[in-house]
Amino acid sequence: MNESVFDFSKILGIDFYLNDVARVARRLIGKIFIRKTAGQLLAARIVETEAYLSGGDLASHSGPGPTIRNAPMFANGGILYVYMIYGIHYCANIVAEPKGKGSAVLIRAAEPLSGIDEMMVNRGGSERVDINKDNSIKSKVKLCSGPGNFAKAFNLNKSNNFSPLSGPEFYLLDYGLMPDERIISGKRIGIKKSADLKLRFMIEDSDYISRPHII
DNA sequence: AACATGATCAACT
């Protein structure tokens, strides 16, 4: 698959992001995330997200109010917020709602579509990303599954903070859902505070989900 | 001390 496959007129407008973050998280399912750099195009279809609210959510980084780290969350929606977790992994978020609110959507998993060889390289190229000993692809299933893996496959880090999702490097395209696809919601993964909120969204029975559904 | 994780390995079914 190459660049000409994608229709960049399907890009999401800024209004998409300036809505309630839980609504944005749900509607991001099925959207195609693209990173375009010189001579390279990475693309994956989002299949799993989590919303982190602007208020009343003890698990959200915006809880303490604006700080250096969470500054992107308090900017206007439609940009990236990338932070490091556990000293090892990066997590990529899409900021939602108008400036000053403080909310974001964590991208937890996606289906690789384009630039799969480059994603392999970004991930480290070991058998852990399902490649055979001769470097041929065994499976693309786990390449972007899990927030740390997604960020690594797209080579995202803190330098991508505040990057707009309206180009020229990052794009989100809306191709809709397949007729038989259903979006389900459940508890978020890996948090202890506000753990019962049903703010995780995913395509039911998708092969690319990072973890099982937790009601 | 906690943290929006992921890879690995031991000990199971």
Added chain:
DNA sequence: GTTGATCATGTTT
């Protein structure tokens, strides 16, 4: 195959 313990390790509180 699956599950649970353990570890790696930067940044914030």
